[in-house]
Amino acid sequence: MRILIGAVAVALLAGCTTPSELKSGDAVFVSATKKLPKQYALCVFPKWQDLNAESAMTETETGYRLVMANPGVGQTDELLEVSKTSTGSTVRHFQRIALMQVGRGDVSESVKSCI
Template sequence: MRILIAAVAVVMLAGCSTPNDLKSNKPTISSSSSKAPKQYALCVFPKWQEERSTSTMSETEDGYRLIVATDMMTDEVLEIVKSGNGSRVALYQRMPWAKMVGRGAIEDAVRRCL
């Protein structure tokens, strides 16, 4: 019984992912925008909230970070960084090849707001 509990715990921990875990992978979308980071973030964030109410937005040293996460793992991270007169944008996704609820709309919002 103890072995079973230990095995379940290991599997659950292996499924956890943080924003930094996702950023270790290549971004799904990498682009630039003529919009300032705040302007771009305020364009994308309401669209993300419509699709996934768990979306959050926070200010960073040089821009903004938007996150879609559950209690156990981070699914999407959008990094928006000041670059010249606009922004550099990078979307990181957990399992980008997997079809997840609302994923198409989340990617679409990133592209439409550029």
């Protein structure tokens, strides 16, 4: 019961989180891949859509950005930045509360499996 109360308190303190706010923190996973940003993003995006139909993918100046949000709460839970490099891409995965991994293993696995 204490754990549940603590988790609820942390969630309330977190408030609304935007992709920019997530990006200002440390990434939970950083890696390089030989895939081009579009190839990598198209590998991850269908997996994120299966987990959350509200997932979105947008093209950026340097690659692609994938966002998984919780629209009922108004928070961005996951952010994936894929940037072009001379040898492929750099991948940076950000999570709203990285310590709370319950139910998020599939998200992290999808990011890693496409490398």
